[in-house]
Each structure stands twice: as structure tokens, then as C-alpha cells.
Amino acid sequence: MHPGKKAAALTALKHVEENSLLGVGTGSTINVFIELLAASGIKLAGCVASSKATATLLEKYHFEVMDLNVTGQLELYIDGTDEVNPALHLIKGGGGALTREKILAGASNKFICIADDSKEVDVLGEFPLPVEIIPMARSFVSREIVKLGADPEYREGPPTDNGNVIVDCSGFTITDPIELEATINAIPGVVTNGLFARRAADLLVIGHDDGEVYSRTAK
Numbered sequence: 001m002h003p004g005k006k007a008a009a010l011t012a013l014k015h016v017e018e019n020s021l022l023g024v025g026t027g028s029t030i031n032v033f034i035e036l037l038a039a040s041g042i043k044l045a046g047c048v049a050s051s052k053a054t055a056t057l058l059e060k061y062h063f064e065v066m067d068l069n070v071t072g073q074l075e076l077y078i079d080g081t082d083e084v085n086p087a088l089h090l091i092k093g094g095g096g097a098l099t100r101e102k103i104l105a106g107a108s109n110k111f112i113c114i115a116d117d118s119k120e121v122d123v124l125g126e127f128p129l130p131v132e133i134i135p136m137a138r139s140f141v142s143r144e145i146v147k148l149g150a151d152p153e154y155r156e157g158p159p160t161d162n163g164n165v166i167v168d169c170s171g172f173t174i175t176d177p178i179e180l181e182a183t184i185n186a187i188p189g190v191v192t193n194g195l196f197a198r199r200a201a202d203l204l205v206i207g208h209d210d211g212e213v214y215s216r217t218a219k
């Protein structure tokens with residue numbers, strides 16, 4: 001188990017209350033968190049998964065995976081990230097689950113982001129920004145993204161859990177994440193993009209390889 005991810009996940013676990021409704025993200029850091037959650041013995045009222053992969057892992061550990069339409073607002077959402085800046089704006093979607101992740105972040109009272117220290121940056125954009133697109137709009141949206149100054153690359157492989165495609169956009173220097181998130185989302189055919197700026201994380205928990213952890217809110 002990656003020591004930095006484990007350290008961050010263990011700290012996040014302290015925020016999970018018995019019998020609460022928990023939103024659960026996607027990725028290798030979250031997989032560590034789920035394993036630690038199962039080992040902790042904490043009983044949940046239920047959880048909502050941000051991907052089919054996460055739902056499968058939660059069910060393996062006998063957590064009840066519920067529909068967001070049934071649970072209503074969630075108390076807490078915990079997820080990883082690909083990049084995080086000082087304002088706790090994120091780039092997410094490396095694992096392809098950005099749309100459901102953004103829905104759960106928006107539908108939760110509190111969003112805790114857990115990561116190892118490699119994810120912290122001053123300015124977002126070195127990690128290619130994922131954009132989920134309705135399949136028929138892929139080349140149109142890609143041309144619009146080129147006009148915004150980036151280089152979109154079609155992500156080969158199976159469709160997203162929502163049946164869509166992803167393009168990964170490199171070359172953005174994202175000094176105004178809130179504006180860029182809105183600009184890309186306004187292109188017809190875009191489902192959403194991986195900038196989590198309008199709804200940023202509320203708390204960041206960073207784990208280091210030596211097991212040290214620190215938590216912080218937005219600067």
C-alpha cells in the first residue's frame with residue numbers, strides 16, 4: 001500500500017461518522033481508503049459510488065451502495081485528485097469518472113480531497129485536463145478546445161460509465177480555473193470537464209511517503 005496514500009486515507013477516515021451517508025470517489029487512493037474503511041468496522045447508513053469500479057469494491061466489502069436519487073444530499077464526499085492548487089481547485093478525471101465525481105461533490109455538504117504530496121501544484125494544467133463529451137460531438141468539441149489554446153487527445157479505450165468519450169487536453173496554463181471550467185462546459189456536447197473549481201474541495205489531506213500528514217483549507 002502506497003504510504004502517502006495510506007496516511008491521507010487514514011486521516012480522512014477520522015471524518016467519517018457512524019451511520020452516515022458517504023459519497024465515495026474513484027482511483028487508487030480511494031481504493032486504499034475503501035480498504036481501510038472496511039477494516040475500521042465503521043458502519044454506514046449507505047454510500048453512493050462515483051463509478052462502477054468503486055461500487056464493485058464497496059460491495060465486495062458489504063457496504064450498501066445506494067442511488068443518489070434515493071439518498072438525497074450526502075453528508076460527506078471523499079475523493080482523490082490528479083492536481084490541486086492552493087485554493088483547493090482540482091483537476092480530476094484521470095480515472096475517467098469526472099462527471100459522477102462532480103455530481104457527488106456538488107451533492108455533498110463537505111468534500112474532503114485526499115492525495116499524496118505529488119499532486120500539489122501552484123498552477124493547474126500540467127496534468128492534461130479531461131473533458132467528457134457526447135460521442136457525436138467529439139471532433140467539434142476538440143476543434144473548439146484548440147481555439148482555446150490547448151491540444152486535445154482522444155482517450156482510447158472503453159466508453160465512460162455514462163457511455164461517453166474523453167479527450168485529455170494538454171497545454172492549458174490554468175490561472176483562472178473557475179472561468180475555464182465554465183467556458184469549456186458551455187461548448188455544446190461537453191458533459192463536463194475535470195476542473196473542480198466552482199465546487200472546490202473543502203479540506204485537503206496530503207500524505208507523505210514517511211507517513212506524515214497535513215490537512216488544510218483553501219489559501
Ligand code: 5RP
Pocket residue numbers: 025026027028029030079080081082091092093094095096097098101
Ligand atoms: C478519477 C479521479 C481520481 O481521483 C484521480 O485520477 C486520482 O487518482 P489516483 O488516486 O489513482 O491518483 O479523478 O476520475
